[in-house]
Amino acid sequence: MQYLSGIDDHRTSTGLDNRKMLMWAFLGSDVMFFGTLIGTHLIYRNRSLSGPQEEILSIPITTISTFVLLMSSLAMVLALAAIQRGNMGSFRFWTAIVCVFGSIFIGFQMFEFAEFAHLGLTPRTNLFGSTFLVMTGFHGTHVAVGILWLWTILFASYKGKIHQGNSLQVEIAGLYWHFVDIVWIVIFGVVYLIGAYGAEGRALEEVHHAARAAGIG
Amino acid sequence: MATEHAHVEEHTHPGPRQYVIIGAILAVITLIEFGVFYLEMDAALMTWIILVLSSSKFLLVVGYFMHLKFDDVRFSGLFFAPFVIMVSIGVVLMALFFNLTR
Incomplete structure (x- = not known):
């Protein structure tokens, strides 16, 4: 009964739950934020005068990390389906998988950033470094926030604060997690x-061009 | 009323089996993207192939995992309106920037 009145309290004149509307409005605003970062990166593409650029990106490693993040999204939706059916054991299992996969993704990103630093690419190296590291770092921060949020929900479920009756809280956290996934897809x-x-x-062409200009090639 | 609403919503959303199928499709598309990257082809063609594949993944996640295909259409409006504005501004800025600096 308490749950039913709780749901009614969050209904608006639109007939939609205000918490879910708020999350979608937030995601809409975050789209603009990421759009700015991605757009800036694309505008400044191939305009760095020195230092490493796209040639240092490791596609095989990033494909694996992308796969891990996609599978975390699958685990998230399976966690939601489980709690909506009242299967708390399955919900906890899949939520823990999301957190683990999210952490693996962060691990890949830290490895990538460390490799870039080793190759001489930092946010201060060139335009590519500034725009690329700010954009991916901002995304990584979103992933980290999502992991913390989901751990909190997982622990709250053990205390009985998250259950089938308020599964909307899991759905809202899930929306955030899937958003992080679609940003990475882009x-x-x-x-x-x-x-x-x-x-x-x-990059090779540029080196040859520079060599020819210096009278070496 | 509230339980009835929750009941209806639960039945209109896909089940775990469909989610796993969508997950498998997403994995296969990612594998195709990876394969396409190592093919020798015109850069413009490759760009279009990747854009189509990435858009498919994007729409699958938004439609099925985020339930926009099944939820109230106003949620789609809240998300896609800023998305369209963002993409439009991005395209216009890039066109403007490249024209001004050429």
């Missing part, structure tokens, strides 16, 4: 695959 496609395609050839 970054992986546009920035990594399209950006790095033929980048090695372009």
